[in-house]
Every structure is written in structure tokens, then in C-alpha cells.
Amino acid sequence: MIELADAFPQPGHNHARCVSHALDRARAVFETKGLRLMELRRQVLEEIAGSHHSIGAYDVLEKLAAKGTRLAPISVYRAIDALIEAGVVHRLESRNAYFACHGTHGDGGTGAHHLVLVCERCATVAEIEHGEVMSALDAAARGAGFEPRVRVVEVAGLCAHCRASGARP
Ligand SMILES: [Zn+2]
Ligand SMILES: [Zn+2]
Ligand SMILES: [Zn+2]
Numbered sequence: 001m002i003e004l005a006d007a008f009p010q011p012g013h014n015h016a017r018c019v020s021h022a023l024d025r026a027r028a029v030f031e032t033k034g035l036r037l038m039e040l041r042r043q044v045l046e047e048i049a050g051s052h053h054s055i056g057a058y059d060v061l062e063k064l065a066a067k068g069t070r071l072a073p074i075s076v077y078r079a080i081d082a083l084i085e086a087g088v089v090h091r092l093e094s095r096n097a098y099f100a101c102h103g104t105h106g107d108g109g110t111g112a113h114h115l116v117l118v119c120e121r122c123a124t125v126a127e128i129e130h131g132e133v134m135s136a137l138d139a140a141a142r143g144a145g146f147e148p149r150v151r152v153v154e155v156a157g158l159c160a161h162c163r164a165s166g167a168r169p
Pocket of ligand 1: 009013014015016018027052
């Protein structure tokens, strides 16, 4: 799991390493499931992992088109679904967009539980683990007679790097 302190990437870090790590991990997850990280899925993941920001499906489509790969929207959505199922891409509900998982948890499809922090200034997305928050959520849900399965909490605000640079929300 990602430690709290380095949940957000350092500005100017070697992002090529993040991308290759995301691709390696995707390859491994698909292999474990007896599937292959097909070329289309690889390309889509490369675009989504291209930054630590969230990206919409149509932006992925446009970026691929700009590189000469013209796809039908349904193909992109299917590739994204497969990547989400593999746990290497997550959906950012509040923005109807997607972001690459740079953590080590592989279970994105079922039983997912994570806290997603979204910086309103630089648009960076980071995931953190917080067991107590999740237990409190579970307790609240069960108190309402509800059996929680997927727990994703999105929090919007200002990341440490933007705060350090004097930004105000
Ligand atoms: Zn990076
Ligand atoms: Zn993740
Ligand atoms: Zn920020």
C-alpha cells in the first residue's frame, strides 16, 4: 500500500518509471488471470497512466487518434473496463474519468476499498489507505442494515505540493 507521506508524487519525479511500473503490473495481473494485456489495453493504459491526473474516455480516444490509432468509443470503454477489472485503473466517479493505480492493491473490481484524494488545483489524484475510515464506513452502513461491498471515498482539496506553493482552495 502507498504510505501517506508519498501518496502524492513529487513534482519533477521520473514519471517514466511510474508508467513502466503500471504496465508491468498490468501484464502480471492479466497473466495471473490467464489473459493477455492486449495491445489495445496496453495503449489505453499507457494514456491513462501518462500522468497522475484523471482522464476521460474521450480524451483517451483523442490522444490515441493523435498518435494514429483510431478507435470506436466502445473499444476504448471495453479496454478501460478490463483495466478496471484488473485493478490497474480506477474510476473517478466525481469527474466521470479514470486514473491509473500506482498502488499495489490489485482488487479494483470487487470489494475495492480506498480513499481517493483529488487536488482541485493541479488535478493530481492519489490513493491512500485508511483502515479506520473504512471500518467506520462499514459500521455506519451495517447500522443501516446495509452490506457494503465497494467502498470508494473521493475527497477534493489541495495537495501538499500546491499548499506549499501558496495556493488557496
Ligand atoms: Zn509518476
Ligand atoms: Zn489503486
Ligand atoms: Zn495539487
